[in-house]
Amino acid sequence: MELVSLFITSFIVNNIIFMQFLGACPFLGVSKKIDTAAGMGIAVIFVITLASVITFIVHHAVLVNLGLEYLQTIVFILIIASLVQFVEMFLKKSAPGLYQALGIFLPLITTNCAVLGVAINNIVYEYEFIPSLVYSIGTSAGFLLAIVLFAGVRDKVDNADLPESLKGSAISLITAGLMSVAFLGFSGLQL
Amino acid sequence: MVIVKAVAVTGGLGVICGSLLAFAAKLFHIDTDQRIIDVRNALPGANCGACGYPGCDGLAEAIASGNAPVTACPVASSQAHEVIAEIMGTSAEDTEKKVAHVLCLGCDSLASKKYEHQGVKTCKAAAAIQGGNKSCNKGCLGFGDCVDVCAFDAIEIVDGIAVIDKEKCTACGMCIEECPKAVIEYVPYKNNVIVGCNNRDFGKAVKDVCKIGCIGCKICERNCEFDAIHVKENLAKVDYDKCTHCMVCVEKCPTKVIEGAITEKKQAM
Numbered sequence: 001m002e003l004v005s006l007f008i009t010s011f012i013v014n015n016i017i018f019m020q021f022l023g024a025c026p027f028l029g030v031s032k033k034i035d036t037a038a039g040m041g042i043a044v045i046f047v048i049t050l051a052s053v054i055t056f057i058v059h060h061a062v063l064v065n066l067g068l069e070y071l072q073t074i075v076f077i078l079i080i081a082s083l084v085q086f087v088e089m090f091l092k093k094s095a096p097g098l099y100q101a102l103g104i105f106l107p108l109i110t111t112n113c114a115v116l117g118v119a120i121n122n123i124v125y126e127y128e129f130i131p132s133l134v135y136s137i138g139t140s141a142g143f144l145l146a147i148v149l150f151a152g153v154r155d156k157v158d159n160a161d162l163p164e165s166l167k168g169s170a171i172s173l174i175t176a177g178l179m180s181v182a183f184l185g186f187s188g189l190q191l
Numbered sequence: 192m193v194i195v196k197a198v199a200v201t202g203g204l205g206v207i208c209g210s211l212l213a214f215a216a217k218l219f220h221i222d223t224d225q226r227i228i229d230v231r232n233a234l235p236g237a238n239c240g241a242c243g244y245p246g247c248d249g250l251a252e253a254i255a256s257g258n259a260p261v262t263a264c265p266v267a268s269s270q271a272h273e274v275i276a277e278i279m280g281t282s283a284e285d286t287e288k289k290v291a292h293v294l295c296l297g298c299d300s301l302a303s304k305k306y307e308h309q310g311v312k313t314c315k316a317a318a319a320i321q322g323g324n325k326s327c328n329k330g331c332l333g334f335g336d337c338v339d340v341c342a343f344d345a346i347e348i349v350d351g352i353a354v355i356d357k358e359k360c361t362a363c364g365m366c367i368e369e370c371p372k373a374v375i376e377y378v379p380y381k382n383n384v385i386v387g388c389n390n391r392d393f394g395k396a397v398k399d400v401c402k403i404g405c406i407g408c409k410i411c412e413r414n415c416e417f418d419a420i421h422v423k424e425n426l427a428k429v430d431y432d433k434c435t436h437c438m439v440c441v442e443k444c445p446t447k448v449i450e451g452a453i454t455e456k457k458q459a460m
Contacts, residue, residue, distance in 0.1 A: 058204075068200055075204060082208035086215050093219035161311040 003134050008189070010138030016114050017146040017176075018183035023114030027147055028172055030105070037151035041144030043105040045137065048118050050087065051080045052136035055119040056129060069123075076119045084110045114143060150179060226278055227255040233274045235266050241342050241363045254279065262288065265343070265361030288380040290360040291367055295331035295374050296387035296448060299351035302327055302401040318371035326400035329389040331374050337366035382431045384441060384451040391424040398446075405448045411440035420449075 016022050023044070030040040055076050063069050088106045091099040109115060118139050122132040153175055162171055231251035238246040242263050244253055253259035254275060261276040308317050308324040314336040317323045323332045333351040345359035346366060355366070357380060367375045374389045386405055390397050394406035407425030419433035420440050427440075427449070441451040 062200065062204075066196055066200060068197055071197055071201060074201060078201070078204055078208060082212055085212055089212075089215050089219040093221060159311065159313065159315055161316075 003131065006131055006134050007138040010135050011142045011145070012183070013186045013189050014139075015142040015146055015183050015186075016117070016139045017143060018180040019187070020117070022117040023112050023143055024176075026105075026108060026112055026114075027143075027150065028169070028176070030108070031147050031151040031154055031172075034148060034151045034155065037147045038144070040105045040108075041140075041147050043109055044112065044114065044143050045140040047080075047084060047087065047106070047109045047112075048115050048140040048143075049133070049136050051076075051083055051115050052119050052122050052132060054083060055079055056122055056132050059123055072120060072123065073116070076116055080115050080119070081110050114139070146179075150176060153179070224255050227251050229278045230254050230275050233267075233271055233278065234264055235271070237266055239266060239342075241265050241361065241365075265363055289362045289377045290357040290380045291355050291362060291364070291375050292357070292378045292385055293331055293337075293353045293355055293375050294385070294387060294389040295329075295352055296403045296450070297325065297327055297330045297352060297401045298349070299333075301403045302330055302351075303399075315371050323372065327390055327397070327404065329372060329374065329391070330401065331370075332372060336369050336371070337375065340365040340369045379431045382429070382434060382436075384429050384434050384436060384438070384449060386420075386427045386429060386448060387450045388426060388448045391426045393425055397425075403446050403448050406446060408445060410443050410445060411449060414439050414443045 010016075014020060017024060017027050026040055026044070031037045058075065058079060059069075059072065063071060063075065084106055088099070091106075118136050121139075122135060125135070127135055154172060157171055157175055166174070228251075231247060234247040234251060236247050240246065242250045242259070242265065244250040244259070244263075247264075250259060250263060254261060254263060261279050261281060262272045264271070264275075267275070303326040304324050305321060305326045306324050308320075310316050310320070312334050314323070314332040314334040317332050317334055322328045323330075325332060331352040333348050333353060335346075335348045335353065337353050338346045338348060342363065342365065343359050343361055345356045345361075347354050347356070353366075353375075355375075362377060364377075367373075367377070372389075378385055387403070388397075388401075388405035390401070390404050394408060397404035397406050405425070405427050407422050407427065409422045409427075411420045411427050412422050416437065416439070417433050417435050419430045419435070420427055421430065422428075429440075429449075436451070438451055441447075441449045
C-alpha cells in the first residue's frame with residue numbers, strides 16, 4: 001500500500017515538471033508534436049529507471065563505504081552519461097526498432113536534469129531499493145504524462161489567434177504555468 | 192589522504208565506464224554502409240532539417256539507400272552535390288530537379304468566396320470551417336501557412352493565392368506538408384506547362400465557383416500532338432515526360448487554366 005501511495009505521489013502529486021520544475025528543457029523543447037513527446041517520455045522512463053538502479057548500487061556500495069558521499073553529483077553524472085551511451089549502442093544492435101523510435105531522444109536525455117534529480121532524490125529521501133525503484137518509475141511516468149498533456153494543449157494553442165508578442169515560447173511558458181497551477185489541485189491528496 | 196581517495200574513486204569510475212563503453216562499442220559494432228559515412232561527411236552538417244529528414248545523418252542514410260536524390264540537400268553547394276553523386280556512382284545532372292508548385296490559379300478576382308472569414312488568419316483554421324472560405328473546395332485559401340513554413344522565402348501570396356518562386360524553391364517539401372488543402376505538388380523544374388487547378392468536380396460545378404478552373408472539356412487532350420495531356424476525373428494533367436512545350440494546349444484552353452508562357456514557345460521548340 002505504501003508503494004502504491006509512493007507511486008501516485010511521485011506520479012501526480014509531486015509531478016516532476018509541474019511541481020518540482022525539473023526537466024523543463026525537454027518539456028519545452030520536444031513537445032511540439034504528441035508522438036515525439038510520447039517518444040521522449042518513454043525514453044525518459046527507460047533511462048531514469050535504469051540510471052536510478054545503478055546509481056543506487058554505486059552510492060551504497062562504493063560512496064558510502066568510502067565516506068565519499070559528497071562526490072555524488074559528479075559520479076552520478078559520469079554514470080548517467082556512460083549509461084545512456086551504452087544503452088544507445090545496445091539498442092542499436094539488439095533492438096533496431098526501439099532504437100529508431102527512441103534513438104534521437106537518447107543523447108538528449110544525458111543532460112536532462114530530471115534523471116540526475118531522481119537519482120539524487122532517491123538518496124536524499126533515504127529510500128530502500130524497492131521504494132527507490134517505484135519512485136523512479138512514478139516520477140518518470142509523471143514526466144511522460146506532463147509532456148504528452150502539454151503537447152496536446154500546445155497543438156491547439158498553435159492554431160489559436162494570438163497577439164504577435166505572445167507567439168512561440170511566450171505562450172508555451174504561460175501554458176506550462178497554468179498547467180502547473182492546475183496540478184496544484186492534487187497537492188492536498190492524502191493516500 | 193581524502194583527496195587521493197576521491198581522485199581514485201572518480202578516476203577509477205571514469206576508467207571503468209570508459210573501458211566498458213569501448214568494449215561495448217566493439218561488441219555491439221554494426222557494419223554501417225561506408226557510403227553513409229562518406230555522404231554524411233560531404234553534407235554540410237548544419238542539421239537544419241530543410242531536406243525533410245531528421246538531420247544530416249538521416250539524409251545521408253536516405254541518399255545511400257536510394258530513397259532521396261543526391262541533390263536532396265538544399266543547403267549544400269553544387270560541388271558538394273557532385274561529390275555525393277560520385278560516392279553514389281551517379282551524376283548530379285541525372286537526377287531531375289523538382290520544385291513545388293501551387294495547383295491553383297483562383298485568385299480573388301476569379302474565384303468566388305463562400306463566406307467572409309473572420310477568424311484566425313491561417314489556412315489551417317479556415318480549412319476547419321466548411322473546408323475554407325473559397326467556394327472551390329480544392330483551391331488555395333491564400334492565408335499563407337506555406338509562406339510561414341518556407342525557410343527559403345520562396346513563396347508569396349499574390350492576389351489571394353500562393354505563388355512559389357521556382358528559382359528559390361529547394362523542393363524541401365515543407366509547404367506540401369503544411370498545406371491543409373493539399374494543393375501544392377512537385378513538378379519538374381524544367382517544365383513550364385502546368386494545369387493550374389486541383390478541382391475534380393464536373394465542369395459546371397467548377398465553372399460556378401471559379402472562372403479559371405479546369406472544366407475537363409478535353410480540348411487540350413484532343414489538340415495535343417504528343418499525347419502529353421490527359422483528362423482524368425474531370426481534371427487535365429500534363430505528362431511532364433512527354434510534354435514538348437509546344438504550347439498548343441495553353442493557347443486552346445477555354446478557361447486559360449494551363450500555365451505556360453507563350454513567349455517561351457519558340458525556345459522550347
